[in-house]
Amino acid sequence: xxxxxxxxxxxxxxxxxxxxxxxxxxxxxxxxxxxxxxxxxxxxxxxxxxxxxxxxxxxxxxxxxxxxxxxxxxxxxxxxxxxxxxxxxxxxxxxxxxxxxxxxxxxxxxxxxxxxxxxxxxxxxxxxxxxxxxxxxxxxxxxxxxxxxxxxxxxxxxxxxxxxxxxxxxxxxxxxxxxxxxxxxxxxxxxxxxxxxxxxxxxxxxxxxxxxxxxxxxxxxxxxxxxxxxxxxxxxxxxxxxxxxxxxxxxxxxxxxxxxxxxxxxxxxxxxxxxxxxxxxxxxxxxxxxxxxxxxxxxxxxxxxxxxxxxxxxxxxxxxxxxxxxxxxxxxxxxxxxxxxxxxxxxxxxxxxxxxxxxxxxxxxxxxxxxxxxxxxxxxxxxxxxxxxxxxxxxxxxxxxxxxxxxxxxxxxxxxxxxxxxxxxxxxxxxxxxxxxxxxxxxxxxxxxxxxxxxxxxxxxxx
Amino acid sequence: xxxxxxxxxxxxxxxxxxxxxxxxxxxxxxxxxxxxxxxxxxxxxxxxxxxxxxxxxxxxxxxxxxxxxxxxxxxxxxxxxxxxxxxxxxxxxxxxxxxxxxxxxxxxxxxxxxxxxxxxxxxxxxxxxxxxxxxxxxxxxxxxxxxxxxxxxxxxxxxxxxxxxxxxxxxxxxxxxxxxxxxxxxxxxxxxxxxxxxxxxxxxxxxxxxxxxxxxxxxx
Numbered sequence: 001x002x003x004x005x006x007x008x009x010x011x012x013x014x015x016x017x018x019x020x021x022x023x024x025x026x027x028x029x030x031x032x033x034x035x036x037x038x039x040x041x042x043x044x045x046x047x048x049x050x051x052x053x054x055x056x057x058x059x060x061x062x063x064x065x066x067x068x069x070x071x072x073x074x075x076x077x078x079x080x081x082x083x084x085x086x087x088x089x090x091x092x093x094x095x096x097x098x099x100x101x102x103x104x105x106x107x108x109x110x111x112x113x114x115x116x117x118x119x120x121x122x123x124x125x126x127x128x129x130x131x132x133x134x135x136x137x138x139x140x141x142x143x144x145x146x147x148x149x150x151x152x153x154x155x156x157x158x159x160x161x162x163x164x165x166x167x168x169x170x171x172x173x174x175x176x177x178x179x180x181x182x183x184x185x186x187x188x189x190x191x192x193x194x195x196x197x198x199x200x201x202x203x204x205x206x207x208x209x210x211x212x213x214x215x216x217x218x219x220x221x222x223x224x225x226x227x228x229x230x231x232x233x234x235x236x237x238x239x240x241x242x243x244x245x246x247x248x249x250x251x252x253x254x255x256x257x258x259x260x261x262x263x264x265x266x267x268x269x270x271x272x273x274x275x276x277x278x279x280x281x282x283x284x285x286x287x288x289x290x291x292x293x294x295x296x297x298x299x300x301x302x303x304x305x306x307x308x309x310x311x312x313x314x315x316x317x318x319x320x321x322x323x324x325x326x327x328x329x330x331x332x333x334x335x336x337x338x339x340x341x342x343x344x345x346x347x348x349x350x351x352x353x354x355x356x357x358x359x360x361x362x363x364x365x366x367x368x369x370x371x372x373x374x375x376x377x378x379x380x381x382x383x384x385x386x387x388x389x390x391x392x393x394x395x396x397x398x399x400x401x402x403x404x405x406x407x408x409x410x411x412x413x414x415x416x417x418x419x420x421x422x423x424x425x426x427x428x429x430x431x432x433x434x435x436x437x438x439x440x441x442x443x444x445x446x447x448x449x450x451x452x453x454x455x456x457x458x459x460x461x462x463x
Numbered sequence: 464x465x466x467x468x469x470x471x472x473x474x475x476x477x478x479x480x481x482x483x484x485x486x487x488x489x490x491x492x493x494x495x496x497x498x499x500x501x502x503x504x505x506x507x508x509x510x511x512x513x514x515x516x517x518x519x520x521x522x523x524x525x526x527x528x529x530x531x532x533x534x535x536x537x538x539x540x541x542x543x544x545x546x547x548x549x550x551x552x553x554x555x556x557x558x559x560x561x562x563x564x565x566x567x568x569x570x571x572x573x574x575x576x577x578x579x580x581x582x583x584x585x586x587x588x589x590x591x592x593x594x595x596x597x598x599x600x601x602x603x604x605x606x607x608x609x610x611x612x613x614x615x616x617x618x619x620x621x622x623x624x625x626x627x628x629x630x631x632x633x634x635x636x637x638x639x640x641x642x643x644x645x646x647x648x649x650x651x652x653x654x655x656x657x658x659x660x661x662x663x664x665x666x667x668x669x670x671x672x673x674x675x676x677x678x679x680x681x682x683x
Binding site for chain 2 (some may be wrong): 275278279282283284286287289290291292293294296297
């Protein structure tokens with residue numbers, strides 16, 4: 001089953017709703033061929049879509065009436081009560097009912113119209129006052145009220161369009177058979193009552209006119225699912241616009257998520273550093289200690305047949321151990337903060353590209369210096385991506401571009417290798433995504449099989 | 464057998480540098496490492512196969528690099544009560560020390576890996592463990608002393624008595640204490656008696672029961 005255009009619409013909506021999500025391969029998803037109008041039309045008749053969409057206007061209209069009839073008088077009462085201590089509680093209770101209707105409408109939209117809509121944020125504050133605050137401010141109750149008001153005319157519009165389209169479609173199509181129950185009130189020359197629609201003395205009962213009426217009916221039936229779908233368009237917009245969390249709420253949630261990720265990332269790096277120290281430098285120093293103990297042992301006067309040459313060999317081993325320890329400590333320190341980064345991002349990246357076995361064309365065009373955190377992430381992302389290029393791509397040429405776009409800093413690493421890079425599968429991209437998200441950035445991979453691979457890291461700029 | 468030369472040892476240590484170094488060192492001192500493995504499960508298999516005098520076990524090993532050694536030691540202690548177990552690690556965790564000593568303090572040791580620097584002391588600790596005693600790292604003892612809930616009565620100890628208490632907790636005998644603190648064994652006995660009185664511990668002769676008593680007091 002090919003996705004209909006309406007699914008593309010909702011997919012675009014979700015992307016807009018979640019500005020911080022990483023969308024690997026989004027470039028290719030956008031290039032997916034749009035199904036033609038005919039495929040879309042055929043999909044309207046598939047039972048799994050046809051019946052729910054017919055059912056929606058029928059269910060939504062009474063729900064809309066019930067909501068308005070129930071909630072607005074109660075709202076009025078609670079607004080009058082607002083001068084009393086009970087007022088806010090009453091208001092919160094009414095809003096809670098409105099939210100329940102909002103939730104019902106979300107469910108209807110999701111299950112019958114395949115509208116993709118997020119739930120409002122869950123209550124975080126405990127206790128009855130937390131509950132009240134949540135109803136009054138947190139859960140988007142006022143936007144839900146707006147929805148319920150607008151939903152009433154919208155629901156009736158779609159119900160009327162749907163009913164008219166189907167009823168007249170069926171009526172006119174079956175006109176050749178059903179007109180016999182229609183009495184026009186006038187009689188023909190033989191005194192028989194003429195059957196059919198009539199306009200004054202004109203009666204639609206000639207063979208051609210009957211055929212024409214039936215044809216109009218067929219056209220109406222053919223168009224009925226389209227009309228039904230178009231009629232619910234306003235309601236779909238209302239659901240995605242007013243029943244999903246507000247932009248601000250989503251922003252807060254995204255920031256909370258990215259903060260949690262930053263904390264996680266910091267803890268994970270510390271754990272990794274500890275692990276590296278424990279397994280590397282510390283273990284080597286313990287080994288060095290052992291070797292020194294062995295040297296001392298060989299220098300004991302009682303040591304059985306130890307030659308000076310043996311001792312010299314032990315000293316050599318120990319010295320090499322000390323050198324290795326230093327080298328490991330140096331690389332560990334560089335992994336925490338590359339010293340070349342102190343000279344600026346461009347200097348650090350050119351040091352990085354100079355030592356890369358694949359030739360890299362580097363271009364850095366920034367009007368201002370990014371924050372230290374962003375610089376570090378850019379540097380490590382470039383390093384990791386270059387490592388991937390060398391290890392997996394088989395590329396002969398790569399390029400790194402750092403530019404500014406809309407106050408965001410964009411790092412693009414391109415190679416002419418075999419492509420097929422994926423997030424996950426030990427490519428190290430997952431770690432980079434985490435690092436980018438931690439500072440409210442994103443990472444995008446476009447790597448079709450056969451290449452070229454383009455990885456784009458977008459991070460917030462200054463200000 | 465009472466420690467001495469020619470112990471048969473099984474070692475569990477995931478770092479190959481350390482494993483090889485340790486095997487060489489122990490061989491220099493006439494002990495035989497009959498098996499050297501890299502994780503807790505292999506350790507238990509190797510112990511079952513070789514039935515050594517002593518197991519030298521790293522605490523952090525694969526797969527989680529947290530407390531595999533302690534878990535393996537717990538299993539081993541239950542199955543082989545006469546097996547000497549030395550846990551060693553690059554850090555001292557009081558929690559682990561407590562867990563280990565809660566099992567038993569006999570034939571049990573917990574040392575920092577650094578202690579191999581002084582081979583004499585290290586081998587002495589191994590032999591003490593194999594002979595039924597205890598070897599606790601001075602670092603462990605000082606941590607236990609620091610967090611002890613009896614710090615009030617610990618405060619009544621003289622500095623010298625405190626030193627003697629620490630040595631006792633590490634597992635040293637009176638003779639050992641007198642050698643390392645350079646005081647007469649009579650003086651040591653006097654201090655020990657003083658400590659037992661001040662801390663309200665029942666006097667006892669056996670080395671490891673002394674440790675047990677001291678630690679019980681410290682942890683209580």
